[in-house]
Amino acid sequence: MDPILHHYDASPFSEKVRIVFGMTGQAWSSVITPNIMPKPDLTPLTGGYRRAPVLQVGADVYCDSQAILDELQRRSPLPGDRGLAGLRGINLWADRLFFQATVPVIFGELGHLTPKAFIADREKLSGRPFDVGAMAQAAGPMRVQWRGHAAWIDDALGEAPFLAGERPGLADAAAWMNIWWLKGALPDTYARLTAGLDQLEAWRARMAAIGHGVRKDITGAEALSVARSVRPADPPPHDRDDALGLSPGDPVVVMADDYGRDPISGTLVAARQNRLILAQETPDLGRLHLHFPRVGYIAMPGKT
Numbered sequence: 001m002d003p004i005l006h007h008y009d010a011s012p013f014s015e016k017v018r019i020v021f022g023m024t025g026q027a028w029s030s031v032i033t034p035n036i037m038p039k040p041d042l043t044p045l046t047g048g049y050r051r052a053p054v055l056q057v058g059a060d061v062y063c064d065s066q067a068i069l070d071e072l073q074r075r076s077p078l079p080g081d082r083g084l085a086g087l088r089g090i091n092l093w094a095d096r097l098f099f100q101a102t103v104p105v106i107f108g109e110l111g112h113l114t115p116k117a118f119i120a121d122r123e124k125l126s127g128r129p130f131d132v133g134a135m136a137q138a139a140g141p142m143r144v145q146w147r148g149h150a151a152w153i154d155d156a157l158g159e160a161p162f163l164a165g166e167r168p169g170l171a172d173a174a175a176w177m178n179i180w181w182l183k184g185a186l187p188d189t190y191a192r193l194t195a196g197l198d199q200l201e202a203w204r205a206r207m208a209a210i211g212h213g214v215r216k217d218i219t220g221a222e223a224l225s226v227a228r229s230v231r232p233a234d235p236p237p238h239d240r241d242d243a244l245g246l247s248p249g250d251p252v253v254v255m256a257d258d259y260g261r262d263p264i265s266g267t268l269v270a271a272r273q274n275r276l277i278l279a280q281e282t283p284d285l286g287r288l289h290l291h292f293p294r295v296g297y298i299a300m301p302g303k304t
């Protein structure tokens with residue numbers, strides 16, 4: 001069964017996953033979700049989780065690019081990649097610190113072109129004003145930081161073609177996201193902020209050539225009928241030492257700890273060091289298993 005990615009083309013977190021499909025050369029199905037709410041073909045699958053990307057494999061649904069990369073690596077490890085062991089820190093750096101520098105750099109310049117509906121949606125998502133003026137003011141200092149982040153990649157590469165070594169790996173995919181986003185959105189700013197970072201530029205060109213594997217477009221309705229037609233895969237074992245202190249079958253609520261904190265409730269299937277799996281019995285789609293990372297997510301006993 002090909003994995004199904006729910007995403008949209010302009011989404012940087014989704015690009016991180018698409019390039020992993022390119023690295024493995026694998027076939028995948030693409031469902032384009034809207035970039036603002038509502039997302040009627042996505043939220044029934046995710047129990048309300050709304051961010052992009054989401055990976056669906058039958059009736060198993062992986063929320064957050066961290067859980068997605070983890071799962072893709074488990075299914076088809078990249079040759080020469082040490083797996084997630086060396087990646088998780090790089091991944092969280094890219095998702096949080098580097099991303100938080102990229103947002104004001106991009107919206108500081110493009111904010112005045114941003115549709116009102118998008119701004120209203122992002123204010124609801126973050127619980128804070130999407131203040132284009134403040135982002136324009138922050139853009140100057142953030143450009144300086146952005147170049148600092150980019151220089152970390154340049155330094156880390158040294159003479160190697162990829163961060164993972166001779167072949168690209170998950171660390172490359174994580175580091176790629178913000179580079180791809182700024183280069184695509186503001187090519188002149190990108191050129192200014194990466195001037196002299198020659199290893200980075202050579203790496204960027206190598207990464208851009210990787211592509212996205214074999215993408216087949218399907219509709220959201222088709223993806224929902226896939227979920228309806230199968231049961232979730234057998235889950236991995238529950239970790240009895242887990243700090244949450246719950247047992248399989250207990251009610252649990254999960255939410256992101258940064259933005260898009262919609263609480264998702266279900267029944268605990270397994271709590272593991274790097275994965276929390278909860279079940280939902282849905283009238284339309286039957287049983288679903290939702291997979292979340294642990295770092296970056298709050299899990300609590302109870303119901304919403």
Ligand SMILES: N[C@@H](CCC(=O)N[C@@H](CS)C(=O)NCC(=O)O)C(=O)O
Nearest residue numbers: 011012013035051052053064065066
């Ligand atoms: N930590 C999440 C963050 C995902 C994220 O922020 N995605 C953005 C799009 S790139 C998003 O969902 N924005 C709101 C939306 O598209 O509805 C991940 O790694 O997947």
